[in-house]
Amino acid sequence: MKRRVLIYLKFSGLLILMVVLFAFASKRNEQRKINEVLIEFVEEQDPYVDEITVNKLLIQNQDRVTNVGKEILVLNTVEQKLDAHKMIEHSDVYLTVNGELRARIKQRTPIARVNAVTPFYVDVTGNTMPLSDSYSAHVPIVHNVSEREVIQVFPLLKKIQEDEFLKKHVVGVYLNVEGNYELELRVYSFKLVFGKIENLDNKIRNFKAFYQKALRDKSLEKYKKVSLQFSNQVVCTIK
Template sequence: MKKMISYIRFVGLIVLIVALFAFTSERNKQRKINRVQIEFIEEQDPYVSELSVNKLLIQNQERVTNVGKEILVLNTVEQELDSHKMIEHSDVYLTVNGELRAQIKQRTPIARVNAVTPFYVDATGNTMPLSDSYSAHVPLVHNVSEREVKEVFPLLKMIQKDDFLKKHVVGVFRNHKGNYELEVRVYSFRTVIGKIENLNSKVKNFKAFYQKALKDKSLDKYKKVSLQFSNQVVCTIK
């Protein structure tokens, strides 16, 4: 008899747990998303606004906050965000209290190409449109088309990563021979890089020349500094 009572109690406990789980699950499905929180990860300039992200967080022409949690497909929301031309990556998730959170990583422009329709080159070597929210302080690139972005990208990436170049270089120019020149911030001389090859050696030579000429106070004397030739810097005086 005692075994029968224990068995009945055990079965009743199981039924109660299943019922509570089903009830909680149903209540959770019916709960509406009550808040949307957007977070921009990493310290970046605002190339895409929070308002623009909010506009993308829409399902079936309704605001996400009016959509039941059971019909909100997070992967779809992430795909919508990732399709934005200013967004590199997004992570969208729901909290237990019905809050929708979106973490946004923007794309990082490293150069602006001065074309008929200007555009940025980002840190991955892809093109991106100009932002309506913010203008990036990056080197200007002249006489380069979209098809030549891959060619010049190693130079742009080096400028972005190298503190010396990042401080002094404000522009990149591709001449009619396909050689590249740098425009420096203060001085008027042209710095001829030549073809996009042996960049480490060329930059090393340029740094050595610049520091010596700066010490000698002779930087104003030159109109062209050529780094095209192996292990040497050829200067043309004004």
């Protein structure tokens, strides 16, 4: 009987000790300040938003985040602030046991710039985003297209962004008065009439075949207009 009482007392004492240690550690953790802020941009992206901007978004109650106790730092709120920024696609904010506040930032990716009264980017999801104060994206410029027409031209912009050949050669997209899209090429001066946003894969395949043949024949400079708008053919106009 005495042995059972002794075991019970030892177990109770150990439990009390664990509770005290946990409470002490929690209190100490609450009082510990954040001693460093580390910002990481995931993937290799151009700097459309910089560390200074992110650091400002990490500030709470107008105090520097490095002086804020862990107990008053609400990480979900901080993430929501970052995710609401027009240049940020996703963020992940967390604290380390060493008192470091870490923020992993995934930026939005622009694939075209629309030359409107107030210029803007179109991102990889088809949504619009403002221009960056930190960096100017090297993407095709879209002319004569309004914000509401972005959804119409987006499939073509996405194809240009995904296709290495088009990405290398196409620097501009223009909607002409006839409602057809024209592509401006980086090197060659001929007008490339793409037509309506339809049969994209077929038109791109036809253009690549034409380009390779004309390149071998050294005839690319002879044309003033190349049209892809007709089914299964490339119609060329000589200068």
